[in-house]
Amino acid sequence: MMPLAQNIQELSSTFAREGYIVLPGIVSKPKLADLAHKLRSEFARAKEKGELFSGGGTITGHLNCFPGAESRFVYEELEQQGVFDLIRKLSPAAERMPNVGCNMNLPNSSSQNSHVDGYAATPFIIVNVAAVDTDISNGATEIVPGTHTRDYKYWQYALSGKPAIRLKGNVGDVSIRLSSVWHRGMPNKTDAARPMLAFTWENGGSELADPYTAHGGKITFLTNRYGQNLSSRVRERAFATMPALGTGYLFMRSIFQ
Numbered sequence: 001m002m003p004l005a006q007n008i009q010e011l012s013s014t015f016a017r018e019g020y021i022v023l024p025g026i027v028s029k030p031k032l033a034d035l036a037h038k039l040r041s042e043f044a045r046a047k048e049k050g051e052l053f054s055g056g057g058t059i060t061g062h063l064n065c066f067p068g069a070e071s072r073f074v075y076e077e078l079e080q081q082g083v084f085d086l087i088r089k090l091s092p093a094a095e096r097m098p099n100v101g102c103n104m105n106l107p108n109s110s111s112q113n114s115h116v117d118g119y120a121a122t123p124f125i126i127v128n129v130a131a132v133d134t135d136i137s138n139g140a141t142e143i144v145p146g147t148h149t150r151d152y153k154y155w156q157y158a159l160s161g162k163p164a165i166r167l168k169g170n171v172g173d174v175s176i177r178l179s180s181v182w183h184r185g186m187p188n189k190t191d192a193a194r195p196m197l198a199f200t201w202e203n204g205g206s207e208l209a210d211p212y213t214a215h216g217g218k219i220t221f222l223t224n225r226y227g228q229n230l231s232s233r234v235r236e237r238a239f240a241t242m243p244a245l246g247t248g249y250l251f252m253r254s255i256f257q
Helices: 004-018 029-048 069-080 083-090 154-158 211-217 230-241 243-256
Strands: 020-023 062-066 099-105 125-130 174-178 194-200 220-222
Touching: 004 020, 004 083, 029 069, 029 099, 029 194, 069 083, 069 099, 069 125, 069 194, 069 211, 083 125, 083 174, 099 211, 154 243, 230 243
Parallel strands: none
Antiparallel strands: 020 174, 062 099, 062 220, 099 194, 125 174, 125 194
């Protein structure tokens, strides 16, 4: 791979056109393999001990996660490789350190409905790092290139006919995308959770001087797009078991918004 500093014009052009770019082999594979093992082991422990919440993504199988202070090496390697210098050129609004997170795509997860993160009017940068080899079988994310160029309502996006791709890759690969690119989490058909690290700059980045001090520096599992109350759990169950119903609901709601 050409050094980022020598390739920044081409990367910036691709990012502006497609809304995403992929940088292969940026982060140490052995260290990521160890981190993935720790994340999976902690999830198994929390589940066995009954410490996980109800709903909040546990039904559809897509959870958020703080990967713990021991994942700091990922940030350090991204910085050393010039990834954050590239981010600041792509988005001057990325002023502070990023919010640090992780997506856990659980075994037997369901497809999410297509969406953007946050609001299309205020897009921000998202950096994902593959903690394990990622392909169709374990739920490689589906994205639709070029959908960041306009503010779609759900029905407009659904009728746009724009082709989707899957972000397959190897452990250590880095993808950079705008939050306003339409995408969705896909089913993990394997028996192992698929962790994917995330660095985000919504509202300019983390409000903490050191984002790795969050949650006491411990691996912590967090809710995703759904709440934990009864109505939210019923809605999540419906979207997981009857995806066509969920798509129809979002389609009709977006027409009248």
